[in-house]
Amino acid sequence: MITLKINGKEHTVDTDPTMPLLWVIRDIIGFTGTKYGCGKGLCGACMVLMDGNAINSCQMPVSVVQGKELITIEGETENLQLLQKSWAELNVPQCGFCQSGQLITATALLNNNPNPSETDIDNNMIRNICRCGTYPRIKSAINHSVELKNKG
Amino acid sequence: MGSIKNISRRGFIKGIGLASGGLVIASSTSLLSSFTTTDIEVLEFNPNLFVQLNSDGSLILVASRSEMGQGIRTSLTSVIADEMEANWDKVIIKQATGDTKYGNQNTDGSRSIRTLYQKMRQMGATVKSVLITAAAKSWNVPESECKAENHFILHSSGKKIAFGDLVEIAKGLEVPKKVKLKSPKDFKYIGKTLPSKDVENLSNGSAIFGLDKRLPNMKFAAIKRCPVALGAVKSFDKTEILKINGVIDVIEVPSIIRPFGSLGGVAVIATNTWAAFKGRDALKVEWDYGKNKSYNSENFMNNITENIHKTGHVEKSIGSVDDAFKKTNKAIEATYQLPHLAHTPMEVPNAVAYAKGDTCEIWAPIQAPQAARREVAKLLNTDQANVTINVTFLGGGFGRKSKPDYIVEAAAVSKAINGPVQVVWSREDDIQHSYYHTVSAQYMKGGLDKNGNVNSWLHRFALPTIGSTFKPGSNLPQPWEAKSATDLPYDIPNMQVETCKADAHVRIGWLRSVINIPHSFAINSFADELAHEAGMDALEFRLNLIGDDRIQQTKDKYKYDTAKLKNVLKTAAKNAGWGKKLPKGHAIGLAVHYSFYSHVAAAVEVSIIDGKVKVHHVHMAIDCGTTINKDTVIAQMQGSVIFGMSLAFYGKITAKDGAIEQSNFHDYQMIRMPNAPEIHVDIIKSNNKPTGVGEPGVPVIAPALVNAIFKATGKRYRSLPLSDHGLV
Ligand code: FES
Numbered sequence A: 001m002i003t004l005k006i007n008g009k010e011h012t013v014d015t016d017p018t019m020p021l022l023w024v025i026r027d028i029i030g031f032t033g034t035k036y037g038c039g040k041g042l043c044g045a046c047m048v049l050m051d052g053n054a055i056n057s058c059q060m061p062v063s064v065v066q067g068k069e070l071i072t073i074e075g076e077t078e079n080l081q082l083l084q085k086s087w088a089e090l091n092v093p094q095c096g097f098c099q100s101g102q103l104i105t106a107t108a109l110l111n112n113n114p115n116p117s118e119t120d121i122d123n124n125m126i127r128n129i130c131r132c133g134t135y136p137r138i139k140s141a142i143n144h145s146v147e148l149k150n151k152g
Numbered sequence B: 001m002g003s004i005k006n007i008s009r010r011g012f013i014k015g016i017g018l019a020s021g022g023l024v025i026a027s028s029t030s031l032l033s034s035f036t037t038t039d040i041e042v043l044e045f046n047p048n049l050f051v052q053l054n055s056d057g058s059l060i061l062v063a064s065r066s067e068m069g070q071g072i073r074t075s076l077t078s079v080i081a082d083e084m085e086a087n088w089d090k091v092i093i094k095q096a097t098g099d100t101k102y103g104n105q106n107t108d109g110s111r112s113i114r115t116l117y118q119k120m121r122q123m124g125a126t127v128k129s130v131l132i133t134a135a136a137k138s139w140n141v142p143e144s145e146c147k148a149e150n151h152f153i154l155h156s157s158g159k160k161i162a163f164g165d166l167v168e169i170a171k172g173l174e175v176p177k178k179v180k181l182k183s184p185k186d187f188k189y190i191g192k193t194l195p196s197k198d199v200e201n202l203s204n205g206s207a208i209f210g211l212d213k214r215l216p217n218m219k220f221a222a223i224k225r226c227p228v229a230l231g232a233v234k235s236f237d238k239t240e241i242l243k244i245n246g247v248i249d250v251i252e253v254p255s256i257i258r259p260f261g262s263l264g265g266v267a268v269i270a271t272n273t274w275a276a277f278k279g280r281d282a283l284k285v286e287w288d289y290g291k292n293k294s295y296n297s298e299n300f301m302n303n304i305t306e307n308i309h310k311t312g313h314v315e316k317s318i319g320s321v322d323d324a325f326k327k328t329n330k331a332i333e334a335t336y337q338l339p340h341l342a343h344t345p346m347e348v349p350n351a352v353a354y355a356k357g358d359t360c361e362i363w364a365p366i367q368a369p370q371a372a373r374r375e376v377a378k379l380l381n382t383d384q385a386n387v388t389i390n391v392t393f394l395g396g397g398f399g400r401k402s403k404p405d406y407i408v409e410a411a412a413v414s415k416a417i418n419g420p421v422q423v424v425w426s427r428e429d430d431i432q433h434s435y436y437h438t439v440s441a442q443y444m445k446g447g448l449d450k451n452g453n454v455n456s457w458l459h460r461f462a463l464p465t466i467g468s469t470f471k472p473g474s475n476l477p478q479p480w481e482a483k484s485a486t487d488l489p490y491d492i493p494n495m496q497v498e499t500c501k502a503d504a505h506v507r508i509g510w511l512r513s514v515i516n517i518p519h520s521f522a523i524n525s526f527a528d529e530l531a532h533e534a535g536m537d538a539l540e541f542r543l544n545l546i547g548d549d550r551i552q553q554t555k556d557k558y559k560y561d562t563a564k565l566k567n568v569l570k571t572a573a574k575n576a577g578w579g580k581k582l583p584k585g586h587a588i589g590l591a592v593h594y595s596f597y598s599h600v601a602a603a604v605e606v607s608i609i610d611g612k613v614k615v616h617h618v619h620m621a622i623d624c625g626t627t628i629n630k631d632t633v634i635a636q637m638q639g640s641v642i643f644g645m646s647l648a649f650y651g652k653i654t655a656k657d658g659a660i661e662q663s664n665f666h667d668y669q670m671i672r673m674p675n676a677p678e679i680h681v682d683i684i685k686s687n688n689k690p691t692g693v694g695e696p697g698v699p700v701i702a703p704a705l706v707n708a709i710f711k712a713t714g715k716r717y718r719s720l721p722l723s724d725h726g727l728v
C-alpha cells in the first residue's frame, strides 16, 4: 500500500511501486488533468508539483513520492490560480492538451522566482512542448501574472 | 425532454427553407438533458447545426466540427449568436456526435468556416425573425416596430421581452422562407475577438480529451504493430506477458487493409495504461514484414531525385519551356528535397470503445467522426445507426486524427474482450505508425532574359501520393496534388509542371497544409534564387514576377487574386522593416503563397549566432476574407509559424529496412520556447467570403526562413531539416 498526498488529500493505492506517478494519478486515482505526451521525460505534459517544484510524473516511480506534497492541475496554490486567470485573459490554449503541464512548470517557476527574466522563463519553460505553438502567449501570460502580483 | 417531441418538428424545420439549417425552440429549462438520443432522432431534418432556445434564456448551439485548438466551437457558434442578436454569455456549446444529419463534419482542409459561415448566419437570422414575430404578436404591434438586441426583443415604445419568454409563442409560428442578414457593419461578434468558451476548462484540467475518457470497468490496451508498414502477425507468445502485474489478456487485432482500417497487430489488455505498455514492449511477435521491408528512405530519396531529372507526366503547360530555354539568356536549375514528417499531435491517437451486441459506442478525439462511424459499422457488421461516435476534445489533430484507424482498433478490441476498453498509442507508436506527410524531390529550372525577367519556368516533382493510401499501387501525384504548383500565380510566358513516379512504402496522409509544404518551399526558394541571379531586390523581383493585378482564370469558386498576393507580401515585408537598416548580422527572407483560398505572406528575420540560426521576428500577413474571430486568426498564425519552424528545424522521418527510425521527441524534435520568435500578425481587412485559416500560414515559413539564411550567409539550403546542415 502506498499513500500519496495529492491536492491536500490522502490517497491510498495498492499498486506496483515502480509504476510511474503519472499512471497512478490518471488510471488508478482518476485525475485526468495530468497528461501523457511522451512517457520519457521529454515533453512536460505530465508535470505535477512536488513540494512546490515541477517534476515529470512519467519519470517518477510512485514509491519515491510517498509523503511528498503533490499538486496537480486540479489543485490549488496561489501561483497556479493566478496563472490560470492570466491564461484565460490572454486566451492561451489552442488544443489545450499541453497546458496542464505548462501551467505547472510556470507555477514552479513563480514559486522559486517571483520576478523571472525572459531568460529565466525560457530556461524553465524549455521543458514543455506545445505542438500548437502557444509559446508567445504562455510567455505573455507568465509576465502578466508577475505584473498582477507585483501590483498586489 | 417532452417539449421537443411535442412540437411538429418536421413542418417547422421545413418552413425554414434552408438546405442545411436547423432550429428548435424548446420550452424546457432543462438544458443538456434534452440531448438524449431520442430527441436527436426527432431532428432528422437537421443537417448541420442547430439552435435550442430554452425558456430560461439559455441557448444551446451545436458545433458540428471537431475542436482541436483552432477555436472552431467558439467561432462557428458565434456566427449564429451574432445574427440572432443573442447574448454570448447565455450560449452553451454542445458537440455533435458523428452523424450525416449534421452535413459534412470532416474537420480538415481549413474549410469549416468557409463552408458553414453563410448557413449559420441564415440559421441565426431565422431564429431572430421568429422571435420578432412572436414578440409583435404578443404585443399586438407591427413587426416593423420591433428589433432584437442582446437576447431581448425591443419595441419602439421602450418595452422589451426576453428571448426565453418568447419560447412558448415562437413554438407555434410559421418560419419565414427568406430572412435578411445583418450588414457587416452591425456585427457584434464576427470580426471581433471573442473569448473562447472553453478556455477555462482547457486551463484547469477539466476538459475531457479522448485520453481522459473513463468508463466503469474500462480496460486499457496497447498494441504492438509490425515495424514495417502493412506487415502482418505470424505468431506470438503471450505466456510471459500474462505474468506481468496488471495484464489481463493478449489478443490479436485484425489487420484491415482499407484507407482507414486498422494496421493490425497484437493487443495487450491491462488494468492500467502502464501495464499495457509494459506488456506490449516485452511481447515478442514474429512478423511477416511484407513488401515494404525493402524501404530505405535514403535510397528512396536518391531514386526519386533521379526520376525528376527525366521528363515526367505533363500536368500543365503554357507556351513552350523547351523553346524558351534554348533561347534564354541565362538558365538556372535547383533541386529541392524534403523528408517525411509525422504530425505528433500532443495527444496521441487513442479511443474508448464499448461494443455491446450489435451496438458500439465510441469516445475519441477524431476529425472525421462520420468516417469513424462508417468504419466501425463495417467492422462490426452492423448498421451505422447502432454506432455512436462521441467527439471529445482533440489534443491537436493536424490531419492525423482525420483517419479513424485507431478507433477501428478500439472497436475490435472491445468486441473481442466483450467490454469497454481504451486503446492508447504510445508516442513511439504515433511516430512509427503514422500516415506520413509525403517525402519529395523537386527539380526547378528557370530562364532569365537580358532584363532579368523570368521567361521560362519548369517545375518537376516526385512524391508518393496520398492516393496510394486509398488505391494501393498509385505512384503518380493526383491532379489536386499538383495544384499548388500548377496554380502558380507568376506571370511567366512559358511554364510547365511535370509529375514523376514515386512508390509509397508507408501510409501517406495529409498533414497541416499538405502538399503546399513542398510546393511552397520549392517555388518560394526558387523565386529567391532567380532574384539573386538577376541581381535584383527580392521583394521587387517577386512583385514583378506576380505581375499585373488579375484574378485567376479557373472554374473554381475561389480564385487567387494577384493584387491580394502582392498586398500581403508588401505588408509583411513592410512590417518587418524590409529595406530598412537591421541590427548587424540580421537578414529578412520572404515567402508568399495562396492556399486554402487564403493569401498569406511571411517575412522572417534571422541572424546566425555561433553557426546556429536564430529566428528573431516573423511577420505574417494574411488575407482570409471576412474574419470571424480575430484572436483565433492571430493564434492560428502564431501556431503556423511554430509548426513551420519545427518542420524546418527538425522535421525528418526516415526509414531503414521498412521501419521508422525515429521514436520520440528526442529524435523527432519540436520547437520549444527559447527558439520561438516574436510573431506579428497583420490581418488584411476584408468583407469577402471567409477563407481558410488553420493551414495556410504553414507553407510560407520554411522557405522564408531559408531565404533569410541565404541573405545572411550567402548559403542556399535546398533540403530540410536545418538540423541536417548543423544550423540548429
Ligand atoms: S509524458 Fe512525461 S515528459 Fe512527456
Ligand code: FES
Binding pocket: A093, A094, A095, A096, A097, A098, A099, A129, A130, A131, A132, A133, A134, B069, B346, B395, B396
Ligand atoms: S495547446 Fe495544443 S499542444 Fe499546447
